Amino acid sequence: MSETQTQLPTDTWIPASWQEYLQVLTKLEIDKAKSYYYKGYMRLEMAPVSFDHGQDHVIIIFTVTLFTTLKEILARGLDTTTFRKTGVRECQPDVAYYLRERAQSIPSGTGIVNLERYPAPDLVIEIAKTSLLDDLGTKRSLYEELGVAEYWVVDVQNAQIIAYTMADQGSKRIQESQVLPGLVIAILEEALRRSRETSQSEVCAWLMCQFQKQEG
Numbered sequence: 001m002s003e004t005q006t007q008l009p010t011d012t013w014i015p016a017s018w019q020e021y022l023q024v025l026t027k028l029e030i031d032k033a034k035s036y037y038y039k040g041y042m043r044l045e046m047a048p049v050s051f052d053h054g055q056d057h058v059i060i061i062f063t064v065t066l067f068t069t070l071k072e073i074l075a076r077g078l079d080t081t082t083f084r085k086t087g088v089r090e091c092q093p094d095v096a097y098y099l100r101e102r103a104q105s106i107p108s109g110t111g112i113v114n115l116e117r118y119p120a121p122d123l124v125i126e127i128a129k130t131s132l133l134d135d136l137g138t139k140r141s142l143y144e145e146l147g148v149a150e151y152w153v154v155d156v157q158n159a160q161i162i163a164y165t166m167a168d169q170g171s172k173r174i175q176e177s178q179v180l181p182g183l184v185i186a187i188l189e190e191a192l193r194r195s196r197e198t199s200q201s202e203v204c205a206w207l208m209c210q211f212q213k214q215e216g
Contacts, residue, residue, distance in 0.1 A: 008024065008044060010033075010044045010045060010046045011043070011044075011045055011046075011130060011131060011134075012043065013038075013041040013042070013043045013134075013138065014041060014042060014043070015040060015041055016037075016040070016041065016042040017040070018037065018086075018087045018088075020042075021035075021037050021042045021090075024042065024044075033045060033046045034080065034092040035082075035090065035092055036090060036091050036092065036139065036142065037088075037089060037090040037091075038089055038090075038091075038138065038141075038142045043134075043138075045131060050129055050156070052129065052156045052157075053127050053129050053156050055195055055200070056127050056154050056156050056159075056192055056195070057094060057095070057127050058200060059191055059192060059195050059200065059203060060095060060125055060127070060152075060154060060188070061077060061079070061095055062200075062204055062207075063187075063188055063191055063207055064077065064095075064097060064123070064180070064183075065077060066204070066207060066208065066211065067180060067182075067183050067211060068097075068099070068180065070211050070212070070215070071180075071182070073099060073100060073180065074099065074100050074101070074103035074104070075097055075098070075099050075103055076097065076098045076103045076104070076106075077095065077096070077097050078095070078096045078097070078098075078121070079094070079095060080092055080093070080094060080095075081093075081096060081113060082111075082112045082113065083096070083112075083113045083115055083120065083121070083146070084112050084113065084114060084115060085114075085115045085116060085146070086114070086116065089115075089142060089145065089146060091139070091142060091143070091146070093121075093124045093125060093126055093143075094125055094126050094127045095124070095125040095127075096121035096123065096124050096125070097121060097122055097123040097125075098119075098121055098122055099122040099123065099179055099180070100122075102119055102122060105118060105119055106118050115146065119147070120143075120146045120147040120148050120149075121148055121149075122148070122149045122150065122179045123148075123149065123150045123151075123152070123177075123179050123180070124143050124148045124150070124151050124152075125151075125152045125153075125154065126139060126151075126152070126153050126154070127154045127156060128153050128154060128155055128156060129156040129157060132153070132155055132157075135153045136153055136162060140153075140164065140171060143166065144166050144169045144170060144171055145169055147166075148166055149165070149166060149167075149178070149179050150163070150164065150165055150166060150174075150177060150178055150179045151163070151164045151166060151171065152164075152185075154192070159189060159192040159193045159196065160189055160192075161185050161188050161189055161192070163175070163177065163185050165178045182214060187207070187210055191203050191206070191207055194206060
């Protein structure tokens with residue numbers, strides 16, 4: 001990759017050394033871009049984010065936070081945070097959660113999360129509209145190797161969630177969260193569908209009722 005290259009293709013994996021990747025991040029000042037590095041390739045995903053992507057992002061964060069609150073599960077959610085294993089892998093998932101004893105594992109004031117010092121998130125979520133195939137493919141392999149316990153891909157166009165449990169650098173489809181037992185994926189999908197037709201506050205009230213019924 002030429003050091004004088006000023007325009008790089010986005011939403012695709014291109015070959016680059018780790019040093020070239022860091023130089024691109026510095027020179028292009030891509031504060032509003034998501035960046036990934038995996039097996040000698042880099043990927044940039046640029047703003048803007050669509051309306052549907054944005055609203056699904058909000059619903060997913062609310063749902064997980066509400067569920068963990070009602071279940072009294074310690075949780076720390078992170079929005080588009082950089083996780084790095086220097087020279088090897090880097091990612092910026094849309095949403096990530098540390099749960100239970102790991103919720104306080106990273107101190108406030110931390111910048112890029114160094115995965116040689118801190119654990120990988122328990123749950124990683126990508127909100128996919130134009131990046132769906134990559135989220136299901138290469139990024140899933142990336143998160144498997146990082147040691148993420150569970151991975152969800154939100155298919156914005158179809159209001160569908162493809163969820164995987166991960167172990168031993170492999171993954172398997174699930175219909176109920178393993179890191180948040182009792183959280184059924186179908187409930188999440190119904191919340192996404194309802195958000196297309198009604199306000200988010202009404203969707204949140206509906207979710208509250210569903211989770212409280214589980215307690216009854």
